[in-house]
Amino acid sequence: MTFRPIAYADLNARQKENYNFHKVAARLADFGFTSVRLSDDFEGADFIALHIDGETMLRVQLKARMTIDRKYIGKGLHVAFLDGNRVFLYPHDEMLEVLLEATTIGTTRSWLEAGTYTWPKLSSSVMVHLNEYEV
Template sequence: MFTRVDYSKLNARQKENYNFQKVAGRLADYGFNCLRLNDDWHGADFLAVHVDGNAVLRVQLKGRFSFDTKYRDRGLHITFFANEDCYVYPHDDVLAVVEKRGRFGETISWAERGSYTWPSLPAWAVEILAQYRV
């Protein structure tokens, strides 16, 4: 009755919905209830509300490890999957570490457009993101 979907055959919106459900499932294990937003609210695709009633994460869903200057100073977390690993990291905190280590170099993407993504997770990033794996 149930047939697994081929992720590569989903369109962009379907992939976003799929990824949201996968992340929400992971965060549920840590006491978070995820609430999908109809549009980006201050950069967030969804809210993750903790059962303690105090913690609320504003989360931007991405397809890969990335940063964007438009997300600075917004208190956002970024989430993405690298293979079977799911990461939810505070954008500004991790960005500060990556900038300090000079991992953008002199790229046009970062210098002129203010955004940067990696098509696959670099080995050096696994160390930085280890504490944010869920």
């Protein structure tokens, strides 16, 4: 059998979600987490990451890019996404609070009307706050 890398762009949406889950879960494994995929979003979580310490459990929403969303507020969620080979995992509500204070996203049409904001490309002003959440 010959293994050939796939082109991410050739995957359909469900395949991309599976790919992203496995990439994030593999990175978390390096830090003592076992990740369990949920069959449906439970209170906004796509998967649970359990640490070997027996105490730490993260409820994780998996995204294709950095996202904040009003529907995740108060649910104790972390958001994970890939940016190239980099994996980021941040506590949603804490990041939301920081970004609403440090940026103008709170005044954007996207946030005001839809209650969501995403970053197709990470700016240096966002990276200042995001760097500490790289896994």
